[in-house]
Amino acid sequence: MKRLYLLVAILTLLATIVGGIAIKVLYDTAYEVKRQDLIQMVKSQARLIEVVARFDKKSDLTDQHESTAGATISQLREAISTYKGFGETGEFVVGARDGEQIIFLFRHHHLPDNEPVPIPFASDLAEPMRRALLHQSGTVLGLDYRGETVLAAHEPIAELGLGIVAKVDLSEIRSPFITAVAIIAGVGGLAIVIGAFLFFSISNPVFKALEASEKRHRLTLQTILDGIISIDAAGIIKSANPAAERIFGYAFPEIAGKNVSMLMPEPFASEHDSYLEAYRKTGNARIIGIGRDVEGLRKDGTVFPMNLSISEMNVDGETLFIGAVRDITQQLKTERAVREQSNLVRLLLTIASQANEAVSIDDALFACLTAVCEFKGWPVGHVYVLSPEDENLLISSDIWHLENPEKAAAFKKLTNETEFRAGIGLPGRVMESRRPLWISDLHQDGRFLRTKMATDIDVKSGFAIPVFVGGRVAAVMEFFSFQIEESAGDFLDTLSHIAGEMSQVFNRVEREQALRESIAETEKANRAKSEFLSSMSHELRTPLNAVLGFAQLLELNPKSPLTMGQKDSVAHIKTGGEHLLELVTQVLDLSKIESGNLVLANESVDLAGTIGDCLSITQRLAGPAGISFVDNIAGKSLPRIYTDPTRVKQVILNLLSNAVKYNRAGGAVTVDASEMPDAMIRISVKDTGPGIAAPAQDKVFEAFNRLGREALDIEGTGIGLTISKQLVELMMGRIGFESEVGKGSTFWFDLPTANKDIHELLGEPGIDAAHALESIPDILTRHNTVLYVEDNPANIVLMESVFDDVPNVTLKVATSAETCLEIARAEKPDLILMDIQLPGMDGIEATKLLRANAETGSIPVIAISAAAMKNDVERAEDARFHAYLTKPINITETLRVVREALQGGEQDA
Secondary structure, three states: OHHHHHHHHHHHHHHHHHHHHHHHHHHHHHHHHHHHHHHHHHHHHHHHHHHHHHHHHHHOOOOOHHHHHHHHHHHHHHHHOOOOOEOOOEEEEEEEEEOOEEEEOOOOOOOOOOOOOOEEOOOOOOHHHHHHHOOOOEEEEEEOOOOOEEEEEEEEEOOOOEEEEEEEEHHHHHHHHHHHHHHHHHHHHHHHHHHHHHHHHHHHHHHHHHHHHHHHHHHHHHHOOOEEEEEEOOOEEEEEOHHHHHHHOOOHHHHOOOEHHHHOOOOHHHHHHHHHHHHHHHOOOOOEOOOEEEEEEOOOOOEEEEEEEEEEEEEOOEEEEEEEEEEOHHHHHHHHHHHHHHHHHHHHHHHHHHHHHOOOHHHHHHHHHHHHHHHHOOOEEEEEEEOOOOOOEEEEEEEEEEOOOOOOHHHHHHHHOOOEEOOOHHHHHHHHHOOOEEEOOHHHOOOOOOHHHHHHOOOOEEEEEEEEEOOEEEEEEEEEEOOOOOOOHHHHHHHHHHHHHHHHHHHHHHHHHHHHHHHHHHHHHHHHHHHHHHHHHHHHHHHHHHHHHHHHHHHHOOOOOOOHHHHHHHHHHHHHHHHHHHHHHHHHHHHHHHHOOOOOOOEEEOHHHHHHHHHHHHHHHHHHHOOEEEEOOOOOOOOOEEEOHHHHHHHHHHHHHHHHHOOOOOOEEEEEEEEOOOOEEEEEEEEOOOOOOHHHHHHOOOOOOOOOHHHOOOOOOOOHHHHHHHHHHHOOOEEEEEEEOOOEEEEEEEEEOOOOOOOOOOOOOOOOHHHHHHHHHHHOOOOEEEEEEOOOHHHHHHHHHHHHOOOOEEEEEEOOHHHHHHHHHHHOOOEEEEOOOOOOOOHHHHHHHHHHOOOOOOOOEEEEEOOOOHHHHHHHHHHOOOEEEEOOOOHHHHHHHHHHHHHHHHHHO
């Protein structure tokens, strides 16, 4: 029974299938006949309309497209106004695209109000018309403007940019077959249901899997950003996804079945078929499986960069190539922008570096000019600068960058002869606007005044940038190219930065120039001061030499001893002369310290011994005033210090002498020393004088300020404390004081203690002044001739008096350097005492000539000069003096140096 039922079901099913197939064949035949009729109708109507349109256009005298189209459409309206369609539902519809809408130019046959109803272009309605307006020809089964399913043939009317559709409702086509279908359905319904049930029970899972897979692949292709195009072995396009349509600008029907070379620019398009042929013959492929950057051709004719990767596949024995395309236009733009920005930053850094290394404004401008020209590849660069006479006038400078000087010679000559006021010409316009200016085509710019010369050397584009100093345009840099160059925003921004950088360089160089001028003025003032002090030193020391020299002779001469009264008078002479000498010496010391020419001779110093020596000297001065000394240092173990012993002693003596001079009669001076926590040792000198009032304490260390004490009968220069302060600071120490009116003052200074054991240098002991004259006769064993070169009569008399009682020595005098040279060559003296400041040739030049002569080169020469400045002594070094003595001379020291020189001569003999 089951088999029977199954057989009946199968037979019923087969009958139903056969009947259904028959009906289907009949329906398809009727459907195809109707479709072909519609195609024939729409094509004939479209061609007819185009013929009418062309005729109207040809007849229209104005030859205007709009009037022609209007006339044609008007005629069509009249012709079709009485047309009732074909069949029950068939009709022609002519439409046009108006923005994003479809408008129908003829009345809708099936709408009761007979008024055209616009349809959105993207709507599912009016699908046939939408395709016709997309220039597609064919048929479609879809919705019309009513929402009814229709069979429609669509055709574009290219002549008028319209679309025409001939359509008939699908229900009208199907109507004859509905009855047959109902009968077959009634007879074989059960069999169909059973068969369908069995069929779907078996096949449904398979269909679902296939459908899901197909859906996934379809969605992937539709949503992927890369374009996917498949071609066959002949290069014919088989498929393209929406991304490919978007990239190339074609709808798929426009490229389907065509050669893929249409998507390539020349020469690649022409070479593509030969490449495929070679691949078919040899199997060698250059890009399959490898991505590379190539060029593509869009529908609108634009060429664009793209990345292409190709894979090969075989489907049912057919070879297909799948190409994945990615538009890399934006990527390359981004990379190019980054590269250009990086180059601009490097340009800016290069200009900043070179400009900041420049020592002058011209060097900075030239460096900037060259860097910009080389960066842009522009052959001409030039700088206009502000006129020093007119702040509104730019004049040409000599700063140029010329790639071809000969070619640009005429342009350079004209430019050098041309001046620009604000607002005139390229430089003047930049000066007025205070902004960079770019001119893409100089020949089209009526305000560029050097057009003829620019044409002669084929200069086409130019730009200029301002350079500011103190808020005003101080220069304009201009650049010229042989090509038409369009301005770039990023580069103009960089030019603004360059202008700012050059402005900073201008300001820096101006500051440096001002500083150099200030330093030069200061050095000039220092030189003038040094020359003045040197001159004053010489002028003061020369008469002092005679005063103190004769005073020493009177005091030291054992053959003519002085009476007590005479001794007092000589002592006053010496005291006054020594005070004047001290003043000169201190002024020179102050000058040396201020100019940085004072050099310390550092050595290990026994501080306790040095203070003791200073106390011994000061106590002799303090005796008449009845001032007592309190030495709190005695018995203390003080650390040694490493410094200049002479300068330490100078400071201590100054503080002690001040404590004595500015003390009260019968007062006391207390000296103390103690170690400080910061590895310093403090020496303090306390007096019991009147003290210093608070308002005057800020002026204690001012030079030549004696705080009102100059009215008192107290000797002083007013610069002792100034020198002491500078000496202490030069020795890395500090100095200060405390004072209270009516109770006295305490002056102190701190010096760093020595951090290593340094042995004292032992000096040669001095010669007792009382025995200075008697010591020489016992030493000199043969007769010696000493030539004294001096133009001052008093100094000549003094030196003659010194040597009167020296046996075995004859003193000869020359009053000029020229006379000295003659006597030296003729008599060859054993020693020459040479003054420096002489009439005519000076003593240094004379000594150099003596050294250069073989006959006189070995004679020792001792300089005796009132020129005591450091630069005076340094100037004399080249002359190779045996010794350099300064006036006023110390007779004892002078005779000791003479003795050494003559002893050396005797040993050589």
